[in-house]
Amino acid sequence: MVTGFSPVADPGRPLRVVQVGAGAMGLAWLRTLTADPGVELVGVADLDVDRARAAVRSVDGCAAEVAASLGELLAATAPDAVVNVTVPAAHGAVTMEALFAGVPVLCEKPAAPTLAEALAQAAASEATGRLLMISQSRRYFAALAAYRARIARLGPPGLLTTGFFRGPRFGGFREEMAQPLLVDMAIHAFDAARYLLGSEPVSVVCESWNPAWSWYRGDASATATFLFERDARYVFTGSWCADGQETSWNGEWRAVAAGGTATWDGERRVASSAEGAADVPPGAHEQIAGALLEFTGALRTGVTPSGSIHDNVGSLAMVAAAVRSAESGGARVTIGALLDQAYEEALGLPVREEVRAALASWDDPATALATARKR
Ligand SMILES: NC(=O)c1ccc[n+]([C@@H]2O[C@H](COP(=O)([O-])OP(=O)(O)OC[C@H]3O[C@@H](n4cnc5c(N)ncnc54)[C@H](O)[C@@H]3O)[C@@H](O)[C@H]2O)c1
Known part of the structure; x- marks a missing residue:
């Protein structure tokens, strides 16, 4: 099992970032990315390309290229990283496309609508050797x-x-x-x-x-x-x-x-x-600015961030377990058993062979996640 990831080749220059998703939260990200001197926002993609264009125009000093899909911007801008601010149902497809193009991803919470899909994303990060971090902004x-x-x-x-x-x-x-x-x-x-x-x-x-x-x-x-x-x-x-x-x-x-x-x-x-x-006085980088700082720092140093997908799955598992318990009338739900079940589901998902192979290399999901997690 591969647990490390490759830092960017030239850590000294601003990171070229493409943002995908220009909705309500996308606007907040656009402002945060534009304000960060360590980042150059080179592209914004949204299925609704007019929304992407209007979002870019609304932020002073933002000259990012605009497109309807991540694919177009990967080719046109050769980014160092992708920030995924699409709806949760689209997180997986956008994240997988970026990772398999060799580009690390910072993705809005929740990582995925299901625990099984989140495990597949963790395996994709291992298979590609690229960082996938989830922006769980209230940690910052x-x-x-x-x-x-x-x-x-x-x-x-x-x-x-x-x-x-x-x-x-x-x-x-x-x-x-x-x-x-x-x-x-x-x-x-x-x-x-x-x-x-x-x-x-x-x-x-x-x-x-x-x-x-x-x-x-x-x-x-x-x-x-x-x-x-x-x-x-x-x-x-x-x-x-x-x-x-x-x-x-x-x-x-x-x-x-x-x-x-x-x-x-x-x-x-x-x-x-x-x-x-x-x-306590406010910090200089709170909420999504804090997540961005941890992500760019990780890309420059190769140090695993606290919000890596392998860590964040633990929080998603708490949600899935609470929902399962509530929907079964208050029965006790064991998180390890839920993870085991999600792992079996993940092995059956229509994913790339590299992702399935990475999943299959795990002894069990709890151990695989714990091994890769930063503490
Ligand atoms: N951290 C927080 O406090 C916080 C707060 C609000 C929202 N969020 C998260 O941010 C994410 C986005 O939420 P939002 O409120 O901006 O949603 P939104 O619906 O306003 O915007 C999502 C945008 O993504 C675009 N999109 C969807 N699929 C796409 C794809 N495949 N390629 C390109 N664009 C695509 C849509 O066209 C839309 O413009 C969600 O995951 C949400 O949970 C986090």
């Missing part, structure tokens, strides 16, 4: 890093909780999804829980429901209790139809350990019984 807050350090000084937590309560009116696809909160939002909190605990989830019991006043078709509320390694529990309770007294978009957090308790309000304030309260 200075306050989250400070909170992690405080927790570490209290000793391993036995309990970590997130309360997430907001009432956004998105309209569109989120209001039609079966599990809007768990699938579209909770992955951020689940990913942060793995980061804060520094360990992996073992199993989950989850209940989801839709309150009578909800404006969503699917379940806008959920409570999930995860068992983590070292006997820690992580409890997520959230609602997307909770008007008033809203929490931060990061949720509010509490960790309980032998050395005391630490809290984070999801914004700037961290507090602990050992060290009191403090407001």
Whole structure:
């Protein structure tokens, strides 16, 4: 199994980047890529080429070429990297095309609609020797890093909780999804829980429901209790139809350990019984700018980023396990068993022979992912 990846040949010059997808999040990426002196945005592709053109025109100083597909821009611009901001259903095809053209990829979350497809992407990264990183943007807050350090000084937590309560009116696809909160939002909190605990989830019991006043078709509320390694529990309770007294978009957090308790309000304030309260100033590179910095740094140094596909699958697995538990009426779902099942599904996907061979070289998915993961 290949776990390393090739850094770019000339790390000193700005990285030539093509962005695919110019929708709502695409605009945020366009601004972030254009503002980064370490990057030269050379192309923007969108199936709706007028949307790509309008997006490029809307950002001062952006002179990127525009096309309807990644393929056209790969040939025309010879990029060092691709940023994939398409809809989740298109992530796999765009990412595979870039990787097999020899180009590393930074892809928006979620890596893929299913765990099996995400495993195939991890195998494609191995088969091509090219980095695939997932931008899980809520990992990049200075306050989250400070909170992690405080927790570490209290000793391993036995309990970590997130309360997430907001009432956004998105309209569109989120209001039609079966599990809007768990699938579209909770992955951020689940990913942060793995980061804060520094360990992996073992199993989950989850209940989801839709309150009578909800404006969503699917379940806008959920409570999930995860068992983590070292006997820690992580409890997520959230609602997307909770008007008033809203929490931060990061949720509010509490960790309980032998050395005391630490809290984070999801914004700037961290507090602990050992060290009191403090407001953490914003970092220079937060959210997608933080993901971009880690990605470009990895391409220059060859150091595996924390958001590599092999690591991020752990957060996607938490979502898949919580949904499986909720849909089976609250049965305990074991993450290892879910990964094994996804691995069998991945072997049956219509993928390139190189991807199937890389998958087949794994002893088992949990070990393959853990071996490649950065800690
Ligand atoms: N990190 C965050 O906080 C955050 C927030 C919002 C969205 N997102 C993620 O960003 C991604 C994009 O979301 P969005 O809200 O911008 O969606 P969107 O629907 O507004 O835009 C997606 C764009 O991708 C284009 N597209 C689809 N398939 C394509 C393909 N094969 N080739 C080229 N273009 C293609 C579409 O034409 C569309 O313009 C999603 O994965 C979403 O989950 C992340």
